[in-house]
Amino acid sequence: MTTHTPDTQTYDVEAVNAAGRRQPLYAPRKKIFPKRASGRFRKFKWLVMLITLTIYYVTPWLRWDRGPFAPDQAVLVDLANRRFYFFFIEIWPQEFYYVAGMLVMAGIGLFLVTSTVGRAWCGYACPQTVWVDLFLAVERFIEGDRNARIKLDAGKWTADKLMKRTAKHATWLVIGILTGGAWIFYFADAPTLLADVVTLQAPLVAYATIALLTATTYTFGGLLREQVCTYMCPWPRIQGAMLDEHSLTVTYNDWRGEPRSRHAKRAAAEGKPVGDCVDCNACVVVCPMGIDIRDGQQLECITCALCIDACDDVMTRLGKEQGLISYATLSDYNRNMALATGSGKVVQPSRVRNPVTGKLVDAIKRTNWRSVIHPRTIVYLVGWIAIGLAMVTALALRTPLSLNVLHDRNPLYVELRDGSVRNGYDVKVLNMAPEMREVELRLDGLPGSTISLVDGGSETAGSLTFTLEPDKVLPVRLYVRVGPESLPASQMPFQIVVSDEAAGITRSVESTFEVPEKRK
Numbered sequence: 001m002t003t004h005t006p007d008t009q010t011y012d013v014e015a016v017n018a019a020g021r022r023q024p025l026y027a028p029r030k031k032i033f034p035k036r037a038s039g040r041f042r043k044f045k046w047l048v049m050l051i052t053l054t055i056y057y058v059t060p061w062l063r064w065d066r067g068p069f070a071p072d073q074a075v076l077v078d079l080a081n082r083r084f085y086f087f088f089i090e091i092w093p094q095e096f097y098y099v100a101g102m103l104v105m106a107g108i109g110l111f112l113v114t115s116t117v118g119r120a121w122c123g124y125a126c127p128q129t130v131w132v133d134l135f136l137a138v139e140r141f142i143e144g145d146r147n148a149r150i151k152l153d154a155g156k157w158t159a160d161k162l163m164k165r166t167a168k169h170a171t172w173l174v175i176g177i178l179t180g181g182a183w184i185f186y187f188a189d190a191p192t193l194l195a196d197v198v199t200l201q202a203p204l205v206a207y208a209t210i211a212l213l214t215a216t217t218y219t220f221g222g223l224l225r226e227q228v229c230t231y232m233c234p235w236p237r238i239q240g241a242m243l244d245e246h247s248l249t250v251t252y253n254d255w256r257g258e259p260r261s262r263h264a265k266r267a268a269a270e271g272k273p274v275g276d277c278v279d280c281n282a283c284v285v286v287c288p289m290g291i292d293i294r295d296g297q298q299l300e301c302i303t304c305a306l307c308i309d310a311c312d313d314v315m316t317r318l319g320k321e322q323g324l325i326s327y328a329t330l331s332d333y334n335r336n337m338a339l340a341t342g343s344g345k346v347v348q349p350s351r352v353r354n355p356v357t358g359k360l361v362d363a364i365k366r367t368n369w370r371s372v373i374h375p376r377t378i379v380y381l382v383g384w385i386a387i388g389l390a391m392v393t394a395l396a397l398r399t400p401l402s403l404n405v406l407h408d409r410n411p412l413y414v415e416l417r418d419g420s421v422r423n424g425y426d427v428k429v430l431n432m433a434p435e436m437r438e439v440e441l442r443l444d445g446l447p448g449s450t451i452s453l454v455d456g457g458s459e460t461a462g463s464l465t466f467t468l469e470p471d472k473v474l475p476v477r478l479y480v481r482v483g484p485e486s487l488p489a490s491q492m493p494f495q496i497v498v499s500d501e502a503a504g505i506t507r508s509v510e511s512t513f514e515v516p517e518k519r520k
């Protein structure tokens with residue numbers, strides 16, 4: 001409101017950002033002390049943790065015999081020689097499209113998983129989830145379950161607290177070091193590098209990488225925990241765009257849970273409607289993200305399903321059907337909600353329970369594997385399989401001999417005294433097999449031409465012979481000369497051909513022979 005007097009103007013306004021009124025920009029973090037959960041999803045999470053950690057720590061130590069001229073580490077990113085080894089596959093730099101293909105498959109795979117089983121990646125296999133789970137297991141082992149940890153955290157610093165905290169952080173640091181240590185073994189021969197690291201002979205970058213990964217693992221897994229998912233990771237935001245009404249999400253089925261009551265029997269005796277939720281908070285106390293699934297879908301929920309385990313346990317003890325919290329699709333949830341509310345907006349427990357048996361009525365839609373199959377998942381699956389098949393086919397058809405040719409840009413040609421014209425080429429012959437190779441190099445489609453090596457050797461109208469070392473690139477500087485009697489009138493395309501007669505492999509690359517302007 002604005003008030004006018006003859007000389008002044010007064011505004012009805014509050015200084016909302018005045019020091020006295022200002023709210024802190026970020027709410028301080030409240031510590032979460034998740035209680036240990038038990039049940040089928042917890043068991044499945046232990047299994048996934050065991051598998052993923054085993055893969056991560058053990059893979060660099062697996063051996064794969066590739067013969068005497070190639071490393072025998074099954075999975076190796078050989079940065080020095082620019083190779084990527086994955087069991088029987090060896091990727092050269094010019095074959096980066098395989099890596100691109102794998103990345104595209106990983107991307108489509110994530111789309112497929114998210115559109116079908118929601119944020120299963122976040123809940124089970126994401127490194128942040130796996131390591132936080134591991135750190136929490138260590139914390140629980142040393143400090144005890146939720147109540148003991150809360151008590152210890154709030155208590156004074158005693159010898160016992162100091163000892164427990166030291167043991168916990170020391171174990172976290174050891175896990176961090178092992179995590180960083182395992183990572184570097186993917187980039188060099190693991191046994192050799194381990195010996196070098198232990199004897200302080202390893203390159204500085206190895207120690208720097210271990211230090212960096214130790215720090216990030218300790219900080220993200222031990223200290224920041226759920227804050228990484230909530231504030232730092234972009235994936236929860238992106239996933240919102242991938243989920244649809246047929247995607248599985250961890251859902252509180254309020255159509256059977258509400259109205260919740262801690263005194264259900266008394267409320268029922270008084271004739272009040274009561275749902276299945278006894279408001280025990282067992283689902284909240286196990287949540288590693290510190291949320292209440294009964295508030296509905298939330299960005300913070302990583303769908304770890306521990307609240308399902310907790311609630312199933314409560315329902316079993318109460319003699320009710322499990323699944324008050326369950327994996328469900330939005331479309332199934334909406335259908336059940338419509339059934340529970342009828343034409344109104346209030347949940348009526350009597351609409352979803354048989355008054356005689358007390359069981360849930362058959363009209364309830366129960367989510368099963370068919371609920372998640374819909375056109376979008378089929379399109380993702382077909383795309384994923386198609387790219388996979390294309391890559392497998394390309395791998396099966398690839399030849400272990402390759403050729404790159406680069407025509408000199410400056411000068412394009414040289415006119416020699418006898419009237420002939422010479423062009424220069426940089427040729428690279430790649431022997432991608434772990435064995436020696438004899439190859440012939442010749443020209444096709446350029447009559448009257450001769451070839452010679454820039455760094456010596458006689459000129460020949462036939463072919464040059466080379467011995468290729470295993471798993472190596474042979475760079476060759478080549479001159480091609482055409483005499484005046486055979487010179488083409490204009491730029492002439494031709495083929496540079498390399499062949500291994502013994503293996504029956506021939507590769508060719510088209511290039512051009514450039515001639516002076518006046519002849520064009």
Ligand code: SF4
Nearest residue numbers: 287301302304305307
């Ligand atoms: S609400 Fe349930 S599924 Fe979501 S993060 Fe918490 S425990 Fe996991």
Ligand code: SF4
Nearest residue numbers: 277278280281283311
């Ligand atoms: S565990 Fe189940 S019954 Fe207990 S509060 Fe959570 S939803 Fe309600």
